Each structure stands twice: as C-alpha cells, then as structure tokens.
Amino acid sequence: MGSAYPSGLYLESSAASSGASNAQFLPRTVLPAEYLQSTGNIDPLIAPTVALESPTDLAVRAVEQALERAGVKPEQLGLIIGDCLTPREKTPSEAQRVGKRFGLKIPAYDVTCGTTAFVQHLHTLSQWRAESVPEYVLLLSTNTPTENISVDQFRKLPIRFCDAAAAMVVSKQHQGRLSLVASAVFPDSRGRNYISIDTFGGLTLDATALDEHFAAYIDRSLAEVTGQGLVREGGYRFVCASASGRVLNSIANSFQINARERWFEQLTTQGDSLGSSVGRVLADRWEELIEPKQIVVAVCGSGISHGYAVLGGANHEGRR
Amino acid sequence: MSPDLQILGIGHYHPSEVIDNKFIESLNVGTTAEWIIEKIGIETRLSSLPLEYIRETRNQDPRRASEAALETPTDMGVKAARMALKRAGIEASQVGLILCDCCTPLQIYPSESSRIAKALGANAVSYDVFTACPAFALHIRYLANFEPEALPEYVLCVCTNTLTQCVDYNDRTDGAIWGDGAAAWVLSARHPGRLKVVASSFMADPTRCDAVVVDRHKFFHQDGRAVRDFSVRQTVRLLKELETRYSLDWSKDVFIGHQANATMLDQICNNREIGPDNHWQNVRTVGNQAGAGAPAVISEHWETIKVGQKIVVAVVGAGLSWGSVLLEAQ
Numbered sequence: 001m002g003s004a005y006p007s008g009l010y011l012e013s014s015a016a017s018s019g020a021s022n023a024q025f026l027p028r029t030v031l032p033a034e035y036l037q038s039t040g041n042i043d044p045l046i047a048p049t050v051a052l053e054s055p056t057d058l059a060v061r062a063v064e065q066a067l068e069r070a071g072v073k074p075e076q077l078g079l080i081i082g083d084c085l086t087p088r089e090k091t092p093s094e095a096q097r098v099g100k101r102f103g104l105k106i107p108a109y110d111v112t113c114g115t116t117a118f119v120q121h122l123h124t125l126s127q128w129r130a131e132s133v134p135e136y137v138l139l140l141s142t143n144t145p146t147e148n149i150s151v152d153q154f155r156k157l158p159i160r161f162c163d164a165a166a167a168m169v170v171s172k173q174h175q176g177r178l179s180l181v182a183s184a185v186f187p188d189s190r191g192r193n194y195i196s197i198d199t200f201g202g203l204t205l206d207a208t209a210l211d212e213h214f215a216a217y218i219d220r221s222l223a224e225v226t227g228q229g230l231v232r233e234g235g236y237r238f239v240c241a242s243a244s245g246r247v248l249n250s251i252a253n254s255f256q257i258n259a260r261e262r263w264f265e266q267l268t269t270q271g272d273s274l275g276s277s278v279g280r281v282l283a284d285r286w287e288e289l290i291e292p293k294q295i296v297v298a299v300c301g302s303g304i305s306h307g308y309a310v311l312g313g314a315n316h317e318g319r320r
Numbered sequence: 321m322s323p324d325l326q327i328l329g330i331g332h333y334h335p336s337e338v339i340d341n342k343f344i345e346s347l348n349v350g351t352t353a354e355w356i357i358e359k360i361g362i363e364t365r366l367s368s369l370p371l372e373y374i375r376e377t378r379n380q381d382p383r384r385a386s387e388a389a390l391e392t393p394t395d396m397g398v399k400a401a402r403m404a405l406k407r408a409g410i411e412a413s414q415v416g417l418i419l420c421d422c423c424t425p426l427q428i429y430p431s432e433s434s435r436i437a438k439a440l441g442a443n444a445v446s447y448d449v450f451t452a453c454p455a456f457a458l459h460i461r462y463l464a465n466f467e468p469e470a471l472p473e474y475v476l477c478v479c480t481n482t483l484t485q486c487v488d489y490n491d492r493t494d495g496a497i498w499g500d501g502a503a504a505w506v507l508s509a510r511h512p513g514r515l516k517v518v519a520s521s522f523m524a525d526p527t528r529c530d531a532v533v534v535d536r537h538k539f540f541h542q543d544g545r546a547v548r549d550f551s552v553r554q555t556v557r558l559l560k561e562l563e564t565r566y567s568l569d570w571s572k573d574v575f576i577g578h579q580a581n582a583t584m585l586d587q588i589c590n591n592r593e594i595g596p597d598n599h600w601q602n603v604r605t606v607g608n609q610a611g612a613g614a615p616a617v618i619s620e621h622w623e624t625i626k627v628g629q630k631i632v633v634a635v636v637g638a639g640l641s642w643g644s645v646l647l648e649a650q
Contacts (some may be wrong), residue, residue: 044385045537059647080526090486090637091423091534092526099526108524108639113447114429121445129492132465187416197429199536200383262616274429282415301430305445 001178002065003170004031004058028162029146029269036081040151044202047147048088055084055233056097058165059142062283063098064278066138068312069170069286070176075113077169078134083117083141083275085197086148091136098140106134115195115242116301117275118166119309123183125170133172140167143277144299148203158207160242162271164231166279176284176290178311181231188217192248192259193243214243214300215251221298221308222255236294237261241277243300244268263295282311321492325460325470326513327647328410331403332616333396334606339484340474342370346497347378348411351492358612360641361582364500365607367484368396378489382538384650385485386426388465393422394435396502400612402521404486405623406474408506408513415506416472419456419462420448421611423534423638424482436478444476452532453578453637454522455479455611459575460645461522468509478504478609488539497538497581499607503615514625515618515647521558522643532638545550551636555588557643558634563592566630566646570594573630574621578637579603579613602630610637 004029030051033250041047046056059082067074082095089097093110113120121139142165146154149161170176194209218240225231238257240248245268252262263285267277278297282289289295292313300306341353341363356362369379373388384645386392397420405412413520420433427435433446451458459477477590480502489495505511528550555577575594577585582604585627589599600617609616614633619627636642 048537065585083427085427087536089533090425090536091532091540092529093639096451096524096529096639096641099524100529103527105525105527107522107641108451109522109524109641111449111450112446114431127467127470128465129467144456185445187443193434194428195429196427198427199425200386243449255403305434305447311335 001069001166002060002062003283003287004165006053006163007290008033008052014234016133027081027160028164030060030144030163031146036151044148051144051147054182055086055094055165056101058132058163059094059098061166062103062142062165062167065137065283066167066169067143072169073134074102074104075098077104077136077138078106079137080106081121081137081139082110083112084110084143085114085274086144087238095140113275113305114301116299116307118278119183119297119299119307120185122170122180122309123185123307126180126183135171135173138242139168139170140165141279142277143274145203147247153202155243157205158210159205159242160268160271161274164273164276164280166276166283168279168301177195179313181310181312183307183309184224185305210243212231214228216309217246217300217306218251218298221306222251222296225296225308226255227241229234231294231296235261236296238265238296239278239281240298241262241267241272242274280290324509325464325507325517326511327343327515327517328506328508329404329406329408330503330615330619330622331400331407332401332501332503332547333399333583334366334501335389335391335396337367337371338364338475339367339371340364347375347489347495349490349492351496352596356496359583360496361586361604362496362607363604364482366501368482368486370499370648375490379485379487382486387558389482389485392426393424393432393480393582395481396430396500397436397478397504398439400480400502400504401436401476401478404504410474410506412442414446414476415442415476417475418442418444418446418478419459419475420478420480421449421450421459422451422480423452423610424486431626432480432550433478435535451639451641453610454635454641454643456615456633457520457635457643458646460517461520461643463507464520465515468534470507473510475507476504477507478502479615481612483540483610486540490631493544494540497608499609499610501612501616503612503619505615514649515631516650517645518648520644522639522641524639526603526639528640531640538599542609550640551578552587553579554642555634556591558642559632560633562644562646568630570598573632574598574600576600576614576617576631576633578635579609579617582630
C-alpha cells in the first residue's frame with residue numbers, strides 16, 4: 001500500500017480570531033498558500049490551474065510506494081482500477097492517466113464510487129472468478145477536494161478535508177501483509193447525497209443528512225461484523241471516513257472500540273480525502289500492520305451505497 | 321468469458337434538437353456540408369442544446385451549456401433505462417446493481433449511476449465503471465468477470481453522454497462529430513434473455529490516453545488522425561479475431577462498431593467485406609454518442625433481431641481502449 005500527500009500546508013493567519021474548529025489550517029492542500037490567502041479559492045475553475053500538483057501526480061507517488069512495498073514492478077501489473085472525484089479531465093479515466101505515467105499497456109479504467117471506493121474495489125475483486133483477476137492488480141484513489149472548497153466554506157464544514165492519494169497492489173495468487181476476510185456493500189434508496197461535487201462548481205456537504213444517515217449505516221455495518229463473528233475477541237482496529245470526529249467517536253464508544261484502535265483519528269485531524277482516506281490510513285500505518293490484528297473498515301458513500309471490509313493478517317483463515 | 325450472461329432488454333434515448341450540416345456550415349467556421357459528408361459521413365446529429373444557443377454562443381463557455389441544455393445526461397439515461405426495463409419485463413425495484421458510464425456528468429459526485437438509481441427509485445448498489453467510448457464492452461467484460469452467483473438477479477448498465485455540451489463550435493471538425501444519446505441494457509446471469517453473451521473482451525493502451533480528452537471545465541479535443549487510424553486498425557483486428565474463432569458469416573451475422581463517424585465504419589466494412597444490410601449504425605443521423613452509440617444501435621434493431629443471429633459489437637475510443645462483445649440471439 002502507498003499514500004501520497006501534497007507538501008502544501010496552509011496556515012491561516014486569522015486562526016486565533018475565528019474560533020471555528022477548522023479555522024487553524026487547511027491541511028495538505030495542492031493549492032499554494034499565497035493563492036488561498038489572496039483569493040480565498042472562491043472559483044473552483046481557477047484552482048486546478050494554479051495547483052502545485054494534480055490528482056494524477058499524487059496517485060503516481062502513492063503507486064510508487066505501493067509497488068515498492070509489494071516488491072512488484074509496474075510491468076507485472078495486469079489491471080488498474082482507479083477512482084477520482086476531482087479529475088482534471090472527464091476523459092480519459094484516472095486509471096488510464098496513471099497507467100500512462102508508468103508506460104503501461106494494460107486494461108485500465110475507473111470504478112468511481114467515492115468514499116466507498118476502498119471497500120467497493122476489494123469487494124468486487126473478491127467476487128471475481130480467480131482466472132479473471134490478473135496476478136497483480138493496482139487499485140488507486142486520488143482526490144484533491146481542497147480545490148473545490150473555498151477558504152470561507154472550509155471554516156464552516158463539520159468535516160475537515162485534505163488532498164491525498166492511496167494505492168494498493170492486490171493479488172489472489174500471492175500472500176500479502178493483509179488479507180480480505182469478509183466484505184459487503186449495501187444499497188439504501190433512502191440515502192441522501194450528503195457530499196456532492198459539481199463538475200463546474202464546488203463541494204457541498206449536507207451536514208443534516210450526514211448526521212441522519214451516517215451513524216445508522218456504520219452502526220449497521222459494525223453490528224453485522226460483530227454479530228456474524230467476523231472479528232476476533234480482543235478488539236479490532238477501526239477505520240472509517242467521511243464523518244466528523246464527534247460522530248465517529250460516538251459510534252466507536254457504542255461498540256467499545258479501544259481509543260488506541262480508533263484509526264479514524266488520523267482522518268479527523270489531518271483531513272478526509274474521500275475515496276483515498278481509508279487506503280492512506282492503512283498505508284501510513286504499514287509497519288504497524290505486521291501485528292496480526294484485525295481491521296474493520298466501514299464506509300458510507302454519498303449516493304446510496306455503504307459497506308464494510310474486514311481485513312486480517314496474511315495467514316488468516318478464510319482469506320479472500 | 322461468461323456464457324451465462326444474457327441481455328434481457330435494451331433501450332435508448334436521443335434528444336430532439338437536430339443539427340444538420342447546413343447549420344454547421346452556417347456557423348462560418350471554415351467547413352461546408354459537402355466536406356462533412358465526404359470526410360465523416362454524418363448527415364445530422366441530435367443535441368440536448370437548443371440550436372439558437374449554439375448559433376449565438378458557439379458554446380464558448382461549457383459551464384453555461386448545462387444551464388441552457390434542454391436535458392441532462394441523467395434525464396436521458398433514465399429514459400433509456402426505463403425502455404430497457406420495460407423490454408426486460410422487470411421493475412426498477414428488481415435491479416440489484418447499476419453501472420454507468422458518463423463522460424459529461426453535471427456532478428462528479430455522487431456518481432451518475434447513483435443519480436439514475438435515485439430517479440428510477442431503484443434500491444441498488446450503484447457506481448460508475450468508466451472508460452468512455454468502449455463502455456459497452458467494458459461493462460459486459462466487467463460483469464463477466466464475476467462468479468455468476470455473486471451477481472444480483474438483474475443488473476442495469478447505462479451509458480449516457482451529452483458531448484454537444486462540451487464541444488467548441490468554432491472548431492470546424494469537433495462540431496460536426498458529436499451528438500447526444502443514452503443507452504441502457506438489463507443483464508442477468510440467471511434468467512434467459514433475447515441476447516446471450518458468447519464472448520467479451522476489453523483492453524487498453526494508457527500510454528496513448530492523451531489522444532482523446534474531455535477536459536473537466538473546457539472542451540473535448542482529440543488527435544483526430546491518430547485516433548482514426550487506431551480505430552480502424554483496432555476494429556479490424558477485433559473482427560478478424562472473432563471471425564476466425566466463432567466462424568462468423570457476414571451474410572447473416574451483424575457488425576456494430578463504435579459510432580465515431582460513418583466513413584470510418586465504411587472503411588472497416590469494406591476491409592471485412594460486410595454489406596450494408598449486415599452493418600447496423602446510427603451515426604449518420606445521430607452523430608457520435610460516445611459509449612452510448614453501439615448499444616443504442618442494438619436497441620433500435622431490438623424488435624427485428626432474428627433467432628440464431630450473431631451480433632458483433634467492436635468498440636474503440638478514449639483510453640485508448642477497445643473491446644468486443646459477441647452476442648447470439650435466441
């Protein structure tokens with residue numbers, strides 16, 4: 001697994017006077033601080049033209065790290081599946097743009113599902129026939145949501161966003177540091193779009209919808225995981241994105257998840273990067289993954305899907 | 321290959337604004353109706369944009385196009401989906417998975433498939449599987465990869481594109497290529513349908529992905545000559561592979577290519593000796609609808625497909641990517 005962040009860290013000079021939770025900084029942004037200070041990033045059409053890096057740039061760095069950790073060369077990949085909610089171009093796909101950077105001539109396309117990308121991508125591959133999955137598959141998600149958020153809007157959002165990419169090399173033929181124990185994706189036609197990104201506009205977050213639906217979705221996933229005995233006694237690490245720290249801590253409390261195992265804290269402090277959030281948490285904790293402790297990933301996507309993935313160590317029984 | 325996948329119903333939708341070659345000539349961008357017919361063979365294209373809007377603005381600000389448009393990609397996708405569902409004889413509530421391909425969404429997030437699911441009232445997992453023009457082949461190949469029991473009872477695939485909203489009408493070539501359209505098809509690995517998926521493939525060469533681009537905030541642009549050469553060569557290659565492997569007979573079987581332009585398709589048909597009765601197309605009257613083109617053609621012929629007939633869909637495009645689907649009517 002690999003992750004990549006932009007080097008930009010925008011510090012607000014007015015932090016002390018604002019008082020809002022997100023006022024202190026706009027973490028990990030591809031946008032130059034001078035641009036943010038002088039314009040407030042009120043026009044999302046200009047942001048990509050001044051950004052220091054593109055989503056593809058971030059993805060390439062994350063992929064390089066993932067390949068190195070997997071001990072796999074780019075030419076050994078047989079498929080790239082991408083996800084990007086902030087693309088520079090609507091066509092070609094992000095997977096194809098990344099494939100180009102590595103000089104690859106292999107099937108590459110996007111399976112775009114936003115915040116559920118990590119679970120959806122793994123869940124899909126687990127359901128494919130073994131002969132349909134190439135020896136090594138590259139899954140990636142890369143997003144630069146700060147390009148789509150004005151500084152003023154950022155101060156008011158209940159979720160902090162940042163720019164980041166995550167990538168992972170997966171295989172059905174070779175053992176890795178993590179294995180997929182179980183996964184599921186659920187539809188819910190009642191679901192509301194609590195995050196939206198307009199093609200020509202910015203990011204919109206419906207905090208009311210978030211509060212109404214998110215806790216219920218995640219609660220349902222955790223209840224299923226624990227109810228079916230998919231996690232071992234003694235606790236598990238919990239990763240969950242796209243919600244405020246208040247909501248996530250409340251859920252973690254109700255499932256008695258140890259504070260040390262609440263790996264979502266990284267996202268509530270550093271910022272949420274949509275579909276790349278979960279992957280980058282795991283990539284950033286790559287060395288800690290040697291310890292054979294289960295990980296429960298719960299995701300809730302805008303639109304009408306949510307789901308979970310239970311990850312275990314390489315030798316976990318029933319790994320997929 | 322999944323011999324179990326079947327297409328139960330297929331639908332299409334095209335908007336009603338007609339852009340003819342005289343209209344494009346009247347824009348005075350250095351082209352004529354005769355030149356368009358000679359070079360790309362498209363007579364008319366159907367657009368979601370009012371002609372007056374195109375005439376007055378040449379669509380110089382794509383941000384405004386979606387506001388001026390008479391229909392959205394979602395509107396069109398939903399109409400195509402309803403037709404497909406009706407032909408399949410199922411309700412939207414029976415669909416368990418919706419895949420969509422849209423290179424002109426009004427919102428990047430949530431996915432186009434989520435918007436269509438919501439409009440249909442479908443309680444289905446929905447996400448976009450995207451590669452633009454060869455989407456028909458990608459979606460079927462993607463679904464054929466699944467263990468059949470892992471697929472829901474019914475899957476809905478949708479391609480919907482409004483490229484005329486992303487065209488610079490001061491460009492004499494791009495304005496003549498594009499039309500808008502949507503297509504949708506219902507698949508199942510458990511229920512018999514009119515068309516059985518005999519074979520499918522999808523491949524890409526990302527090193528050439530810059531050859532066809534739709535900017536998020538600007539226009540479509542492509543390396544026209546390179547893309548045309550690639551399209552002809554790759555489609556011919558796909559057809560040759562299938563001809564040999566599946567004993568195709570172009571006196572009774574049917575070829576449907578990527579609806580890029582008519583002269584390109586003619587070139588391919590001449591190479592493979594496919595007569596006009598066995599080449600189904602709609603590009604001459606609708607224009608290039610990206611991924612929606614080929615499945616829309618099948619939809620237009622849905623009622624006349626003969627039992628035993630093989631339909632070869634060979635599609636190419638952005639990515640650069642390509643793929644094929646061999647269907648057999650039953």
